[in-house]
Amino acid sequence: MFRAGPFVADHVTPVTPEQVQPNGVDLTVEAVLEPTERGRIGRDGKHVAEREPLNPDPDADAYVLSPGGYVARYGETIRIPEGHVGFVYPRSSLMRNACMLHTAVWDAGYEGRGEGLLAVHRPVEIEPDARIAQLVFAEANHDGTYDGSYQGERVD
Helix, strand or coil: CCCHHHHCCCCCCCCCCHHHEEEEEEEEEEEEECCCEEEEEEECEECCEEEEEEEECCCEEEECCCCCCEEEEECCCEEEECCEEEEEEHHHHHHHCCEECCCCCCCCCCCCCEEEEEEECCCEEEECEEEEEEEEECCCCCCCCCCCCCCCCCCC
């Protein structure tokens, strides 16, 4: 069963009342990054490609993005509680503008400021701090909690 938005909001920092939805919490874009080299995923490890942070266009007061693949960093710190799994979905306004946000499963015990793959199919402008995704929690059985290399990423 999916949990209600106020329950999810108890595990997101910072959060405003406007971000709390009936079934989750909207996540904002803190930064947009563009990969600058080749990454590698191997059997015994990984190399995450270096990424260059993009600056918002001062005339548009927004990230002006051409078609391509980008990394969207969320502005909120997330804590996935035990007994739950987190899923991040794109907001419909992103899809209606020919963009997609691809994410992974967020395991119980994860804490950090995560990222998603922003696939831009048509030129778009995205303002800093705009709501681009929604985090939802589902109750789930699990064996242990997350303790991987991304644990605590970008937690101040």
